[in-house]
Amino acid sequence: MLASADRIREEQRLIWDEFSAGWRKWDAELLRWHAPFGEALLRELRLRPASWVLDVGAGSGEPGLDAAGQVPDGRVVLADISAGMLGVAREKAAARGLHNVDFEVCDAAALPFADNMFDAVYCRFGLMFFPVMSAAMREMVRAAKPGARVGAVVWGRAAENPWATLILGTIARHRELPIPSAGSPGLFRCAPAGFMTRMFHEAGLAEVTEDKVSTELVRESPEDYWAFMTEIATTVAMGLAKADDASKALIRSDVFALLGRYEHDGAIRLRSTATVVAGTKV
Template identity: 30%
Template sequence: MTVPTPPQTPLVDTLNAEMASAWNGADGEDWVAHADRYDAASAAFDPALLDGARITATDRVLDVGCGAGVSTRAAARAAPAGHATGIDLSAPLLAEARRRSAAAGLTNTTFVQGDAQVYPVESGAYDVVISRFGAMFFGDPVAAFTNLARGLRPGGRLALLSWQELARNEWLLVLRRALAAGRPLPEPPGDAPGPFGLSDPDHVRRVLAAAGFEAVDLAGLPGTVRLGADAEDAFGFVSGLGLTRGLLGGLDDHARRAALADLRAQMAAHATPAGVLFGAAAWLVTAHRG
């Protein structure tokens, strides 16, 4: 089996430069510090990604937006005679991914820094491309998925997880409402870079068709997001999120205290014996290269 050789210099499209800066700064360091929490939050959806990817023992897999590498490691275990390559913008997260892969004793993983939108993917180098909530942020999704399609062999498979629309994701809806403190907040669009960038099924189908993918399918996945072991644990986590800091930044002291009190109350209201759980909904998007 030939393992694709990564270039030595990471490339970033100018459309994604701001995001690259964030993920190589405070956002990336924060994610490393709380990697287990972030991975556990959406772990309920992980089995569907592996089922959709249909990884075989000898497959070469590219994991887009791999973060700390939980999905790359899962792919590597599913392809013991193959190889899993994780690509991400964030150097801190990639360092953590390498550390965790080594600690797990995996010898068939590689992690490279780069922007999958412009990364010089070797033509036909991969059998499967996967992404665990990492493909919604492309500045030019058609260009990005065209590049990824180029990296797949003919007939190669794509499987990714993305969030459905905000209204179907209680976890984020509740956070936004608590932190809005009575202010109107704009609805995130379903066709712009961000957490809901691949939430509109028609947009997803248009993008992937334009990129050269066929048999595009979106399967709805109801599930839960786990934000902590109990109310105080969850509050400690969500109160430090970038989203929380951003929404609190425009409030005066009184409004900020009230918003945090509401947030704490919401964590308590959703506490269960299995942890603090909120309703969530994702898409499992599958397709293959024509």
């Protein structure tokens, strides 16, 4: 398992380094889309002006940079396996004039922080991709102070997320994709009802809350949706990677046809649903 986990981590590091350019390009759109999830999570963390906060799997910096604005007398550490993604976050922090943010390239299963260091620890849209989620949870809880809130955001059920399933399902219909083994990293790995609450209880957390948050991915046109998804969604790019040009053209055509069902008020609106969970370290 260790060798397999190490291989997955290295693959993810390379992939996210490559996709950091797409996340930089589409930053404003990603901020608007993901804002409701980050806002719900930060409310659960109960931050105070002097809180020390750890964002695990921080990617391009959200909602960690928003958290930095809420803890002017505290500090936020953005930790991620991808130096490329943290480079985007660093640029954004500088542009906002934030001086209470640090950056750490590291593995979520081996966080380089002391025990009981942070007032809040969380992971937004990263946990389901970690090779060994229990190891990452142990590290997140270890780094949190007693009484600290530990939180996560993960994608909900596939049926509640046509923003992803529309294009991924179309790719699957045109290509014979390998069926992932149970428990392997994936977009909807943490979606089953009660899954996250059980994981948080098993990690030793108390006062666990779990809420569903829904919003819409809004794109101007099928072309806009296609460009956005192929430049920010690693699962989409990997699904298309081995398709020949003819297959890609057919997939694109089918996706465009399906998007017609989601056109409302002059835009494409695709439901996006996530689970926000948080617990307290005892």
